[in-house]
Amino acid sequence: MPANFYARWRARCGVVSVLHEDSESLPPEYLLQAIWQHQRLLHDQLKTLDGRIVRVLHPGFANHEAGPDFRGALVQIDDEPPRTGDVEVDLHASGWRAHHHEGNPTFQNVILHVIWDSARPAAVKIPTLPLCRLLDAPLAELSSWLGREGAVSFPENLLGQCSAPLRGLTESRLMELLHQSAQVRYQSKAAQFQARARHVGWEQSFWEGLFRALGYKHNVWPMQRLTELRPRWLQPKLTPLALQARLFGISGLLPVELTRAQAASDSYLRRIWDLWWRERDEFNGCILPRELWRFHGLRPANHPQRRLALAAHWLATANILAKLENWFTADLTSTPAGLPDSLLEILQVERDDFWSWHWTFRSARLRKSQPLLGAARMTDLAVNVILPWFWARAVEGRNEKLQRVAEHRYLAWPSAEDNAVLRLARQRLLGGAPKRRVRGAAAQQGLLQIVRDFCDHSNAVCENCRFPELVREWNAAE
Numbered sequence: 001m002p003a004n005f006y007a008r009w010r011a012r013c014g015v016v017s018v019l020h021e022d023s024e025s026l027p028p029e030y031l032l033q034a035i036w037q038h039q040r041l042l043h044d045q046l047k048t049l050d051g052r053i054v055r056v057l058h059p060g061f062a063n064h065e066a067g068p069d070f071r072g073a074l075v076q077i078d079d080e081p082p083r084t085g086d087v088e089v090d091l092h093a094s095g096w097r098a099h100h101h102e103g104n105p106t107f108q109n110v111i112l113h114v115i116w117d118s119a120r121p122a123a124v125k126i127p128t129l130p131l132c133r134l135l136d137a138p139l140a141e142l143s144s145w146l147g148r149e150g151a152v153s154f155p156e157n158l159l160g161q162c163s164a165p166l167r168g169l170t171e172s173r174l175m176e177l178l179h180q181s182a183q184v185r186y187q188s189k190a191a192q193f194q195a196r197a198r199h200v201g202w203e204q205s206f207w208e209g210l211f212r213a214l215g216y217k218h219n220v221w222p223m224q225r226l227t228e229l230r231p232r233w234l235q236p237k238l239t240p241l242a243l244q245a246r247l248f249g250i251s252g253l254l255p256v257e258l259t260r261a262q263a264a265s266d267s268y269l270r271r272i273w274d275l276w277w278r279e280r281d282e283f284n285g286c287i288l289p290r291e292l293w294r295f296h297g298l299r300p301a302n303h304p305q306r307r308l309a310l311a312a313h314w315l316a317t318a319n320i321l322a323k324l325e326n327w328f329t330a331d332l333t334s335t336p337a338g339l340p341d342s343l344l345e346i347l348q349v350e351r352d353d354f355w356s357w358h359w360t361f362r363s364a365r366l367r368k369s370q371p372l373l374g375a376a377r378m379t380d381l382a383v384n385v386i387l388p389w390f391w392a393r394a395v396e397g398r399n400e401k402l403q404r405v406a407e408h409r410y411l412a413w414p415s416a417e418d419n420a421v422l423r424l425a426r427q428r429l430l431g432g433a434p435k436r437r438v439r440g441a442a443a444q445q446g447l448l449q450i451v452r453d454f455c456d457h458s459n460a461v462c463e464n465c466r467f468p469e470l471v472r473e474w475n476a477a478e
């Protein structure tokens, strides 16, 4: 096609990788992923290395976290029933072993291994699909059109079936719908607190919720178990250091070896061991196995060692719950922008000689000290734990005024950090709407609830999903 100034400039500036057809070189892996995502393939000719016919009913959704490249694909092989699962894209079949996918639990749902060439047969049982002779256009042309970010952009034909009716909602009706679904979400969290409080009391249920949230999505269960043991390990007047020693010891996260390279880490570890070895026998029956914890794909700031160090400070502050109650009942309605700051003031730890400077026991000293609690994690704690817990208590005490306070703060809370589930939901449901269209933490929570209620029970082609119908009814009821 004739190239205009923009097209030439785009190629010259490296917006796209220019590949030549006579080139012997392999396509970059991101291009192969983009080809898969956009299905730029000869669909009726797809065959696995062992000759079985492949029908791609849905390519799945690009995964930007650890694990396979695409999640939730729908694929039929020969005349077997269609299967939902993950797809991994590698240049060569040997990549499966070379990248240690075999035996890795995050790859156990892979149903198709997509590769470029078929030079070497796959030595794995997963059906393997080579693409090099099955593109619907020359590689150079695909490279030019799909560009560098091909796999990031979302093809129009992969939008969810609800995206059309959702597009018909005005901004305020969409927010209203998201807020209603958010309300369902926090009420269900509150009901969980209420149920747990009946058995273990409000305070224990609060700490369990807080620890679970500190476990982030990777380590919810060991954190839950650790707090269930709280009545055993918590005693009044323990210092943060003594509590850190107990929590590290009981969690099974205390290293047994010194680094022998970092003096500050070794000195801190010695102080912790000095405390822990004396009381280890007392807790012998409840020490968690280290294998319970997951570290793969964790950001350093979310490492459970660092989270436990933070929790030790909170637990050593005798009146932290009273402070939170004062915060909750104080009149902050005229300063909604100050809501997060006012909570952070209570939950932030001034400084910790070791943990303000290290992500983990073994990491090198940071150049700049880092707060133990960031604004993003604090928002998660507010919308997932603190406000639903206060709301549940207000319901239990039949205090409507405090219920309204909890609801108002929930709806006024600024947006949390973006994440992969929200990004995908904005693409599938809202046609790639920018972050600002889902304004505030409550709207984000509402979107997550819709994913949980509908997308998680359907498949990539939205089979049997009733949400589009719900949106149409909601629109008609205006």
Ligand code: SF4
Binding pocket: 159, 160, 161, 162, 163, 428, 429, 450, 451, 454, 455, 456, 458, 459, 461, 462, 463, 465, 466, 467, 468
């Ligand atoms: S499964 Fe339902 S809610 Fe999810 S994208 Fe499809 S139509 Fe929308």
